[in-house]
Amino acid sequence: MNATDLPYGPITPEIIDLIRKAAGSDALVVDPEKLKDFGSDATDYRRIPELVVEATTDRQVQAVMRLASEHRFPVTPRGLGTGLAGGAVALRGGVILSLARMNRILSIDRENLIATVEPGVVTMDLKKAAIARGLCYPPDPASLDTCSIGGNAGTNAGGPSCIKYGTTRDYVLGLEAVLASGEKIRAGVQTRKGVVGYDLAHLLVGSEGTLGIITRLYLKLIPNPPAITTLVALFPELSGAMHAVSTVLASGYVPCAMEFLDRHCIELVGDLLPFEGVREAGAFLLVEMDGAPGVIAREIEEVGGICMECGAADALLAPDSQKRAQMWEVRKQVSLRIEHNSPLYIPEDVVVPIGRIAEFVEGLPEIERLYGMKIYSFGHAGDGNIHLNITADTRDRAQRVEEGIRAALERVLSMGGTISGEHGIGIAKMRFLPMELSPESIRIQEGIKKVFDPLMILNPGKIFPQERET
Amino acid sequence: MNATDLPYGPITPEIIDLIRKAAGSDALVVDPEKLKDFGSDATDYRRIPELVVEATTDRQVQAVMRLASEHRFPVTPRGLGTGLAGGAVALRGGVILSLARMNRILSIDRENLIATVEPGVVTMDLKKAAIARGLCYPPDPASLDTCSIGGNAGTNAGGPSCIKYGTTRDYVLGLEAVLASGEKIRAGVQTRKGVVGYDLAHLLVGSEGTLGIITRLYLKLIPNPPAITTLVALFPELSGAMHAVSTVLASGYVPCAMEFLDRHCIELVGDLLPFEGVREAGAFLLVEMDGAPGVIAREIEEVGGICMECGAADALLAPDSQKRAQMWEVRKQVSLRIEHNSPLYIPEDVVVPIGRIAEFVEGLPEIERLYGMKIYSFGHAGDGNIHLNITADTRDRAQRVEEGIRAALERVLSMGGTISGEHGIGIAKMRFLPMELSPESIRIQEGIKKVFDPLMILNPGKIFPQERET
Structure with missing residues (x-):
């Protein structure tokens, strides 16, 4: 069965009511004019979502995912919509879950060189907050004035400083994420290192919102170069x-x-x-x-x-x-x-x-x-x-x-290269994925997707060209 | 069903013959005295394997895994046996697959600052080879004179320099690994960056030989500090x-x-x-x-x-x-x-x-x-x-x-800490794993394990305290 045949239900007025009850009226965008603002990212891909939920807490994210599991509607997480691969476009309709309002810098811990942030923080805001404490958060995607840390993590964003300092993944020590089921997991650590179990934190980084919705990040900082x-x-x-x-x-x-x-x-x-x-x-x-x-x-x-x-x-x-x-x-x-x-x-x-x-x-x-x-x-x-x-x-x-x-x-x-260094696959490069990855590698990745999201409700239609029914 | 009940077959003389045909006589260790040398790592955990295969090529590794899938016997990959968590002990018997002889430094690419190595390379040998080219491979576990790069990757080994330079994971750009099925995948990149699909390379790093057998590594180097x-x-x-x-x-x-x-x-x-x-x-x-x-x-x-x-x-x-x-x-x-x-x-x-x-x-x-x-x-x-x-x-x-x-x-x-910074879980910390990881996180990790290794033949009895029948 092809991805287009996946039996997603529509977002009925009843479902909207349930989401309203669970997440609160303030979080919902239903006005068709306003929904248009959530129809695209920095690409030409476009689909107006049926509903947008602007979460301010992880409990709201959990509530939406629980309802999505129960009623099987697609949920596409969205940061600030600056992606260059269509990753935040609600390709199969359903709900856009915006993390833009979860934009608090919870702490800049100078003693431990760790920042704790919500996913909607603008990358530049974190960089400035770090500098104000004599510290540095190095990743610098070109869109850093307008993109979010959560989106950066979703795509493992890099930038010019990558040559010396690496990409977003290198600065994610740990994170919290809401799974498709609505359950929340903590992955990685809140310390400078750790090797307990499989590295789910760095698997979620770069997974373009298809494995979980990152609701909190523990980020490594370094002293600010003088x-x-x-x-x-x-x-x-x-x-x-x-x-x-x-x-x-x-x-x-x-x-x-x-x-x-x-x-x-x-x-x-x-x-x-x-x-x-x-x-x-x-x-x-x-x-x-x-x-x-x-x-x-x-x-x-x-x-x-x-x-x-x-x-x-x-x-x-x-x-x-x-x-x-x-x-x-x-x-x-x-x-x-x-x-x-x-x-x-x-x-x-x-x-x-x-x-x-x-x-x-x-x-x-x-x-x-x-x-x-x-x-x-x-x-x-x-x-x-x-x-x-x-x-x-x-x-x-x-x-x-x-x-x-x-x-x-x-x-x-x-030449031994790779088809994407920073933007990710999303929709834009999906058809090229099999040029780089072997069928066996794709099979494993699709298997991992199903472990995290057996109902295929989380950002469906991205990364893998041959989505299959579970 | 408990892990101890998993229906592994014994390594019969017939199976030994098949392995000998596939991997060659030179690769086999059958002498009981010599098998003892492969019974432990740097811990007190001890079990003499039924057979040791000392691979020199990835084709041998593939052949052993194909036979293991067919006859369902456990295979435990082993580097140089310096682990501090029992990860290389053949807890459920079967075959120890030693990577010690796959110890070639295939290239130190000075233009691209990348080393291509086999897993059995002694960490210090790589460090010296890099220095000879004016480059540096920073990770420095305490056992660096006697441990292997493959083992370092398996446990995501760190060391004193981690504070500035990070752990082994930070230097693995890409890798090749043989899966439980005998198929080989390439994961990650051979370049300085890349974001194509899920990050299987860094998932394999730190997985303690339970998801695949790493047979080649592409490692990031840096200029040697003067x-x-x-x-x-x-x-x-x-x-x-x-x-x-x-x-x-x-x-x-x-x-x-x-x-x-x-x-x-x-x-x-x-x-x-x-x-x-x-x-x-x-x-x-x-x-x-x-x-x-x-x-x-x-x-x-x-x-x-x-x-x-x-x-x-x-x-x-x-x-x-x-x-x-x-x-x-x-x-x-x-x-x-x-x-x-x-x-x-x-x-x-x-x-x-x-x-x-x-x-x-x-x-x-x-x-x-x-x-x-x-x-x-x-x-x-x-x-x-x-x-x-x-x-x-x-x-x-x-x-x-x-x-x-x-x-x-x-x-x-x-205090917000983690129970292991460098050694990994192996056998030694398995019983403590649920103290740190939630049931949901463990469930996801066990799910990932089954995607890679549905027959539970790859290094069984490690990391997860409640191994279950598939």
């Missing part, structure tokens, strides 16, 4: 920039960001770059180091030297935080301008071995030519994570573009 | 030492080790300590910093200052690598002397919030008195991980000691 410094460099060719990346890493430097833009991207945002001769450039590189001021001042100079040795046309230090912010603004403008300029726009985020980025990106013009599309590449050179922004000048070209994406992903996999 | 420096300090009271630990961390320092010894331990190894007046001391603290030489030289001085402000009687720098090695030798001698001096010796390894270590350890004399035992505490102050070495002067006291352990673990849990 200083940070930024270098930008322009290269005539991408290969030179990537040679600089590899050389910097092999020389023992540990940057906290190594971001690149390819030729197409530079054409789009060249006006924002502080260099002459931008039009001819093949790559833009941004490197950041954090740590003790004296050390990073010396090291960033040395990194600049490596860039020049690797053929950079020019390399500049961002002398103050304002200049630094400008450089990051360039990086942000790229996405905005690509999306704005392109009728058809598909954000992929592949990973290849760092040493093969240049080879991969230099192979893209062939794919562009064959499939009639334009591919903007930029991203995290330091960990091989490339944002492939695939565009076409007309939406009519969708089928050919689809084949082009598949060709690009095949090349990624042939 | 320098390291060591400080040791003696405190009249443990509370002063722990105050120093908290103050150092809250001041933004990131040591790569913060190890302590309590009063009992100091009595045992006082002769090795470079201090006067050792007999009266309440705590010994060792702090290490790694990084740029100039920075850490300054920082370790400052840490010394904090120690003195927190009441240290004395604080000394280890001026060279020889002195540094001597200080670590003290830490190693503690375990050896405790074990040597005590007829009854049980190593527990709890974790409490860093800020409550002193309170916890200072409460131990009451438990010692009530239950007639002596508890040596030492370990990783920087992450709250305390090795509780519980001893009694006679083995006859086992029942009372058992009650004392339970009382200590209850105290750990009431």
Whole structure:
């Protein structure tokens, strides 16, 4: 039986009444106009839910899941709707369970370097709260001003600092989650380490709301690095920039960001770059180091030297935080301008071995030519994570573009890479999953899904292309 | 049905023949004298296996598992037998599958900072191979000279450097594993990041060989820190030492080790300590910093200052690598002397919030008195991980000691801690598992076990106290 045939009941007025009784009127959104706001995330996938519950307590989450189990309606958890894979779209209808109002930072424990937070906390709010105590919560997805910690955990979000500090998973020590049954479990620890039983906490991280609804997180913090410094460099060719990346890493430097833009991207945002001769450039590189001021001042100079040795046309230090912010603004403008300029726009985020980025990106013009599309590449050179922004000048070209994406992903996999570094699978990459995972691996994962959610009511229709009846 | 009733067949001569045909004669150990060598790990748990297969290829591992599925005999994977929880003991008989000969370092990829290794590689061998390429594999369990990477992954081993660098799980990017069925899966990635499907790689890490047999690991490496420096300090009271630990961390320092010894331990190894007046001391603290030489030289001085402000009687720098090695030798001698001096010796390894270590350890004399035992505490102050070495002067006291352990673990849990930071559950802590995990969490974990291993043939009798028939 196919997923579309799963016998979900509709959200009847009776069910709405039961949910209202259990969760309270204030938590319910029933106004059709307001429901529209919960119909999508940062993708084009769209389905207006039948009902939205804006939870403020885990008891409400439990009550909704108990009713969902009893009446078999789908529940899709939602953070702040910034996902890039459609994970928070109620694909099979039913209830959107919004965690946006569960947004309290419960504690920043300076003695133990642990933050306890609810899932709806905006990532930047946690980062600021940590900094105010001299601490740092490193993960920095591009949407950090508007995304939630719970959503970050659901997708195991990463960002530029991943190269030095890792992804969200590396900072989740433990969590509380409500299961499909409505029962709540605590997984992982509230201490700095622990190895008791299977690692359910890190299994829930990255499971895109399909295994449980995270209602509380215990997060590892680190001391806030005392200083940070930024270098930008322009290269005539991408290969030179990537040679600089590899050389910097092999020389023992540990940057906290190594971001690149390819030729197409530079054409789009060249006006924002502080260099002459931008039009001819093949790559833009941004490197950041954090740590003790004296050390990073010396090291960033040395990194600049490596860039020049690797053929950079020019390399500049961002002398103050304002200049630094400008450089990051360039990086942000790229996405905005690509999306704005392109009728058809598909954000992929592949990973290849760092040493093969240049080879991969230099192979893209062939794919562009064959499939009639334009591919903007930029991203995290330091960990091989490339944002492939695939565009076409007309939406009519969708089928050919689809084949082009598949060709690009095949090349990624042939290089030992992975089809998603940060965004997750959701709906957007579901059809590509079997390109990377073996049938046996998918079978095991589907088995795990059924252990957590035997009725298939939690965020159905995501990740696995062949949902089956239980 | 209880685990002991699981209908495993014996390893008949016919089965041995089949295994010999599939895996080759060279891989088989049948000599009863030699089988004894595979009867235990670093615990007192002991059962001589019926057969040992020393695999050199994953195909042999697959062949054994296919036969085990067909004839339903238990298979217990084994690294180098240094485990502290009985995880590698063939509790239900059957076959020990030794990975000791799969000990090749397949590559140290300097460009991508990734090591590809077989599970039988000795941890120290990998560390040395990484250093030879200017890189570092940080995890450092105490047994690193004799333990295997595969065993480290099975138990998610940590060590002193965990405070800065995390545990084995943080370095496993991806892996290959043979499942109970004999099928092989690849999980995780061979790149620096990836979020495709559920995180099976990190679920297998820490699963103590109950979900699959890891046959290859893709491990993250980091640049080797250019320098390291060591400080040791003696405190009249443990509370002063722990105050120093908290103050150092809250001041933004990131040591790569913060190890302590309590009063009992100091009595045992006082002769090795470079201090006067050792007999009266309440705590010994060792702090290490790694990084740029100039920075850490300054920082370790400052840490010394904090120690003195927190009441240290004395604080000394280890001026060279020889002195540094001597200080670590003290830490190693503690375990050896405790074990040597005590007829009854049980190593527990709890974790409490860093800020409550002193309170916890200072409460131990009451438990010692009530239950007639002596508890040596030492370990990783920087992450709250305390090795509780519980001893009694006679083995006859086992029942009372058992009650004392339970009382200590209850105290750990009431402080928000966990009953194991590094050793894992295995057999040794199985009976305590329900103290920490809820029935619902255990039910989910048992469900996961059955998805991977429906016939319950892979390392049966471990982790979960109530194994049930499928």
